[in-house]
Amino acid sequence: xxxxxxxxxxxxxxxxxxxxxxxxxxxxxxxxxxxxxxxxxxxxxxxxxxxxxxxxxxxxxxxxxxxxxxxxxxxxxxxxxxxxxxxxxxxxxxxxxxxxxxxxxxxxxxxxxxxxxxxxxxxxxxxxxxxxxxxxxxxxxxxxxxxxxxxxxxxxxxxxxxxxxxxxxxxxxxxxxxxxxxxxxxxxxxxxxxxxxxxxxxxxxxxxxxxxxxxxxxxxxxxxxxxxxxxxxxxxxxxxxxxxxxxxxxxxxxxxxxxxxxxxxxxxxxxxxxxxxxxxxxxxxxxxxxxxxxxxxxxxxxxxxxxxxxxxxxxxxxxxxxxxxxxxxxxxxxxxxxxxxxxxxxxxxxxxxxxxxxxxxxxxxxxxxxxxxxxxxxxxxxxxxxxxxxxxxxxxxxxxxxxxxxxxxxxxxxxxxxxxxxxxxxxxxxxxxxxxxxxxxxxxxxxxxxxxxxxxxxxxxxxxxxxxxxxxxxxxxxxxxxxxxxxxxxxxxxxxxxxxxxxxxxxxxxxxxxxxxxxxxxxxxxxxxxxxxxxxxxxxxxxxxxxxxxxxxxxxxxxxxxxxxxxxxxxxxxxxxxxxxxxxxxxxxxxxxxxxxxxxxxxxxxxxxxxxxxxxxxxxxxxxxxxxxxxxxxxxxxxxxxxxxxxx
Amino acid sequence: xxxxxxxxxxxxxxxxxxxxxxxxxxxxxxxxxxxxxxxxxxxxxxxxxxxxxxxxxxxxxxxxxxxxxxxxxxxxxxxxxxxxxxxxxxxxxxxxxxxxxxxxxxxxxxxxxxxxxxxxxxxxxxxxxxxxxxxxx
Numbered sequence: 001x002x003x004x005x006x007x008x009x010x011x012x013x014x015x016x017x018x019x020x021x022x023x024x025x026x027x028x029x030x031x032x033x034x035x036x037x038x039x040x041x042x043x044x045x046x047x048x049x050x051x052x053x054x055x056x057x058x059x060x061x062x063x064x065x066x067x068x069x070x071x072x073x074x075x076x077x078x079x080x081x082x083x084x085x086x087x088x089x090x091x092x093x094x095x096x097x098x099x100x101x102x103x104x105x106x107x108x109x110x111x112x113x114x115x116x117x118x119x120x121x122x123x124x125x126x127x128x129x130x131x132x133x134x135x136x137x138x139x140x141x142x143x144x145x146x147x148x149x150x151x152x153x154x155x156x157x158x159x160x161x162x163x164x165x166x167x168x169x170x171x172x173x174x175x176x177x178x179x180x181x182x183x184x185x186x187x188x189x190x191x192x193x194x195x196x197x198x199x200x201x202x203x204x205x206x207x208x209x210x211x212x213x214x215x216x217x218x219x220x221x222x223x224x225x226x227x228x229x230x231x232x233x234x235x236x237x238x239x240x241x242x243x244x245x246x247x248x249x250x251x252x253x254x255x256x257x258x259x260x261x262x263x264x265x266x267x268x269x270x271x272x273x274x275x276x277x278x279x280x281x282x283x284x285x286x287x288x289x290x291x292x293x294x295x296x297x298x299x300x301x302x303x304x305x306x307x308x309x310x311x312x313x314x315x316x317x318x319x320x321x322x323x324x325x326x327x328x329x330x331x332x333x334x335x336x337x338x339x340x341x342x343x344x345x346x347x348x349x350x351x352x353x354x355x356x357x358x359x360x361x362x363x364x365x366x367x368x369x370x371x372x373x374x375x376x377x378x379x380x381x382x383x384x385x386x387x388x389x390x391x392x393x394x395x396x397x398x399x400x401x402x403x404x405x406x407x408x409x410x411x412x413x414x415x416x417x418x419x420x421x422x423x424x425x426x427x428x429x430x431x432x433x434x435x436x437x438x439x440x441x442x443x444x445x446x447x448x449x450x451x452x453x454x455x456x457x458x459x460x461x462x463x464x465x466x467x468x469x470x471x472x473x474x475x476x477x478x479x480x481x482x483x484x485x486x487x488x489x490x491x492x493x494x495x496x497x498x499x500x501x502x503x504x505x506x507x508x509x510x511x512x513x514x515x516x517x518x519x520x521x522x523x524x525x526x527x528x529x530x531x532x533x534x535x536x537x538x539x540x541x542x543x544x545x546x547x548x549x550x551x552x553x554x555x556x557x558x559x560x561x562x563x564x565x566x567x568x569x570x571x572x573x574x575x576x577x578x579x580x581x582x583x584x585x586x587x588x589x590x591x592x593x594x595x596x597x598x599x600x601x602x603x604x605x606x607x608x609x610x611x612x613x614x615x616x617x618x619x620x621x622x623x624x625x626x627x628x629x630x631x632x633x634x635x636x637x638x639x640x641x642x643x644x645x646x647x648x
Numbered sequence: 649x650x651x652x653x654x655x656x657x658x659x660x661x662x663x664x665x666x667x668x669x670x671x672x673x674x675x676x677x678x679x680x681x682x683x684x685x686x687x688x689x690x691x692x693x694x695x696x697x698x699x700x701x702x703x704x705x706x707x708x709x710x711x712x713x714x715x716x717x718x719x720x721x722x723x724x725x726x727x728x729x730x731x732x733x734x735x736x737x738x739x740x741x742x743x744x745x746x747x748x749x750x751x752x753x754x755x756x757x758x759x760x761x762x763x764x765x766x767x768x769x770x771x772x773x774x775x776x777x778x779x780x781x782x783x784x785x
Binding site: 233234235236237240242243244298299343344349352353356357360363364367368371375378380381382383384385386387388392395396504505506508567569586589595597 | 678679680691695696698703704705706708709710711744745746747748749750751756757759760763764767768771774775778779
């Protein structure tokens with residue numbers, strides 16, 4: 001019953017999306033003006049219906065209704081409730097339903113609150129949002145119906161991959177999807193502005209909070225995903241340039257560029273065409289990422305060719321959406337002028353460089369991710385991994401960091417290096433000190449060396465914009481910028497430190513024996529079996545002492561799940577201010593000894609701390625912008641109110 | 649209560665069995681080389697070799713038996729004094745380009761290496777056009 005309700009809600013939502021598209025498009029013509037009033041309410045209801053469908057899916061998962069095929073395939077009655085619920089989006093159909101839900105809700109939210117733009121632009125925007133949504137509704141209803149029934153219902157479900165039965169991962173996909181799909185709003189705004197030829201500061205100001213919000217979610221999602229891979233996979237790796245990871249990084253790179261070019265457009269009415277273009281590109285990256293992850297093409301091009309229904313569907317959606325948007329852009333680009341001019345040495349100039357570098361990194365990541373697929377289609381299998389991505393992205397990342405240090409100190413329109421040279425003495429000093437320290441430690445590879453040194457310089461440079469400012473009167477967005485840039489320095493420091501200074505120890509020890517890793521002495525006390533709701537495990541009890549200080553207990557586990565049967569390593573982490581001890585229990589070796597994997601990773605938590613600082617910077621900027629937008633709206637309403645009263 | 653007992657029994661019986669069949673028994677799969685410099689070289693190489701049975705994992709971060717035997721092979725050859733790149737070449741000859749995460753420059757992969765140059769040229773062109781057109785300011 002619940003499943004049928006969900007399916008009905010989904011069909012209704014799709015129908016309303018069609019209505020929203022047609023009404024929005026007709027309302028732009030002179031004869032259809034009467035339809036204009038329909039579009040916004042329809043958008044809101046469409047979002048709510050999608051939400052209802054998603055709620056229905058969560059319900060059938062929560063009560064493990066095994067007559068629903070998706071539940072039988074991906075869930076199991078003996079699973080903690082939280083993972084039953086999270087299982088709703090831990091599969092293809094559910095995650096696509098989450099996608100359209102977020103998209104519908106975002107469209108509804110825009111329809112409800114966005115009053116800054118001229119109405120025709122808003123109508124075109126909402127019609128654009130409906131057009132993209134409609135494609136994904138069709139995909140769900142035709143090729144991946146999440147509510148399909150199974151008859152007869154099996155006595156028990158297949159279970160959820162144990163690696164996914166983790167709180168961090170339960171909330172990782174929704175966060176990421178809020179980011180991915182939040183960018184659809186920027187895409188629709190770009191379409192709307194192209195249709196009505198209204199690209200200017202007002203457009204950028206209206207689009208910016210949506211981009212910012214999506215970007216915050218993406219940042220948090222990527223950070224959380226990286227931490228999940230770090231502790232859950234049991235090998236201490238935090239980024240592997242895996243296609244799935246790249247799929248989340250690409251929209252982030254595009255959104256970061258868009259955020260900065262939006263700033264230029266809002267403040268200086270420059271970079272018009274470029275900003276619109278990035279709006280299209282950012283969401284296109286989200287869609288390409290979804291195609292890569294959801295079509296199965298990553299496992300093998302051949303597997304994709306054998307069962308191409310879903311993949312081809314998404315590919316067609318991609319072609320229609322991206323191709324259509326780019327065609328529209330091509331038709332209108334000539335009428336969208338670049339806007340105000342500026343000198344190379346200026347705030348705008350620095351932001352243009354930032355945009356170019358981010359786009360280049362995006363190009364590297366996109367090409368490097370797709371190339372193995374191209375090669376496989378041509379009949380040869382190649383792998384592209386960290387040895388390619390690290391140096392190639394560094395080519396553009398390093399100059400970008402230099403620009404990042406200088407840019408915020410420059411004035412808009414025109415400036416000179418002579419003016420800011422004195423201020424740069426401090427960061428330069430930090431860089432030199434960094435070089436001296438790292439050389440003293442010795443034996444650090446090129447990229448980590450660059451990372452450590454640049455992080456030192458950037459950490460100092462990032463707070464310089466606050467100098468000579470009255471801190472109490474500094475607007476929130478400036479604090480946000482400073483915090484986000486400082487966060488980049490922090491994360492970079494963590495990454496470089498991890499790859500330069502990590503110590504690894506693989507040993508086989510008997511209980512009672514002590515081993516050393518870096519500054520730690522670790523004693524294996526006992527190994528005992530323990531049981532959880534749907535797993536059993538061997539748990540090691542270890543006593544870890546830092547430089548022979550007080551001992552702390554660590555309990556890593558080697559878990560065996562039985563639905564589906566799979567082994568996972570639950571690592572145990574011990575965090576200090578200067579790093580993290582990472583312990584994994586391996587198998588039993590011969591003669592009663594136990595395999596242990598131990599790492600001491602100096603300053604590794606800085607990676608994720610930096611990521612969170614970057615996101616927090618975004619939150620401050622968003623809060624500041626929203627507050628001033630609300631103030632401006634209230635003031636406008638007051639003036640309008642006075643005028644009408646005086647008119648009487 | 650009976651269910652709990654059954655669970656515990658299962659725990660005691662099943663886990664060691666499962667643990668044994670999963671682990672690689674190659675001598676250097678879970679053992680480091682004594683010389684830290686050699687171990688570092690081996691580690692760097694292992695991180696750039698693909699585990700052929702896994703999805704998107706290097707042999708340095710996988711519990712799959714084949715990853716274990718490949719780790720052992722890498723460590724043994726490094727200990728015997730072989731250069732990392734020679735070992736990579738040997739593995740590529742045996743398993744194909746797919747095994748190495750560091751693509752070689754070949755007739756198939758040259759676009760990967762041309763791309764940064766193209767991007768730099770494109771960026772330079774874009775910036776030049778942007779800043780050398782009629783200065784309207």
